[in-house]
Amino acid sequence: MVAALVLGGVFLFSGCGIFSSPQNTFAPTGQVAEDQKNLFLITMWPALIIMIGVEFGLLYILWRFRRKKGDPGLPPQVHGNNKLEIGWTVAPMILLAFFIAPTIGGIIDLGRTPKNSLVIDVTGQRFSWSFAYPDPNGGPPISGPPSAKTEMHIPLHKTIALKLKAIDVNHSFWVPKLAGKTDAIPGRANHMWLKGDEIGTFEGQCAEFCGTGHAVMRFVVVVESQEDFDAWLKAQAAAQRTNQPALAFQGD
Numbered sequence: 329m330v331a332a333l334v335l336g337g338v339f340l341f342s343g344c345g346i347f348s349s350p351q352n353t354f355a356p357t358g359q360v361a362e363d364q365k366n367l368f369l370i371t372m373w374p375a376l377i378i379m380i381g382v383e384f385g386l387l388y389i390l391w392r393f394r395r396k397k398g399d400p401g402l403p404p405q406v407h408g409n410n411k412l413e414i415g416w417t418v419a420p421m422i423l424l425a426f427f428i429a430p431t432i433g434g435i436i437d438l439g440r441t442p443k444n445s446l447v448i449d450v451t452g453q454r455f456s457w458s459f460a461y462p463d464p465n466g467g468p469p470i471s472g473p474p475s476a477k478t479e480m481h482i483p484l485h486k487t488i489a490l491k492l493k494a495i496d497v498n499h500s501f502w503v504p505k506l507a508g509k510t511d512a513i514p515g516r517a518n519h520m521w522l523k524g525d526e527i528g529t530f531e532g533q534c535a536e537f538c539g540t541g542h543a544v545m546r547f548v549v550v551v552e553s554q555e556d557f558d559a560w561l562k563a564q565a566a567a568q569r570t571n572q573p574a575l576a577f578q579g580d
């Protein structure tokens with residue numbers, strides 16, 4: 329029994345990978361993911377403290393008021409005790425009021441499309457993502473040649489507004505280290521924004537089961553300096569014109 333529990337625990341907790349997992353929402357590398365993590369934590373810490381308090385309280389009460397020899401029937405009942413009833417109605421109200429301000433502020437902030445952002449068109453299709461960038465010279469959108477890797481490139485510290493669309497079924501765009509997920513739905517455009525605050529390559533994937541190839545519907549977001557981004561976009565545009573494979577992905 330103990331061996332099974334230990335083994336089961338090892339498998340279960342190996343999924344956490346708190347420090348090294350490439351899709352760890354607790355180690356954000358962008359402002360949006362950071363804000364979302366903080367929102368989660370201001371709910372999680374009080375919830376954790378309350379849970380520990382309730383569990384220890386329960387254990388203590390079970391022990392302290394357990395039935396002893398010679399106890400006559402039921403102990404005094406507290407049902408209808410006004411002080412207790414008011415207490416456990418008002419306390420959660422105060423707690424919820426404490427959560428609501430940052431939550432609503434967060435929802436409004438994440439729902440807006442920030443000014444001066446780079447707008448990227450994201451299209452989900454069974455089973456891949458494609459990205460189209462505005463041409464700085466006013467030409468048609470740049471999406472690179474068809475052979476291009478499933479990478480979205482973004483300049484460091486730049487606010488990126490994503491216009492999410494789907495061609496066939498519902499998909500969901502998710503780069504855990506940069507931002508929470510938003511659905512891509514056929515027939516409408518959904519919006520989200522994100523920002524990469526660290527140079528690097530961050531893994532993303534479709535987060536809405538969309539068919540047999542759902543698990544391979546992955547992509548990476550490459551956060552790079554503005555100069556590198558400009559050069560990459562230029563190469564994509566050139567490759568798109570000649571329909572040749574673009575610059576190979578250079579790794580981290």
Ligand SMILES: [Cu+2]
Nearest residue numbers: 499534538545
């Ligand atoms: Cu999908």
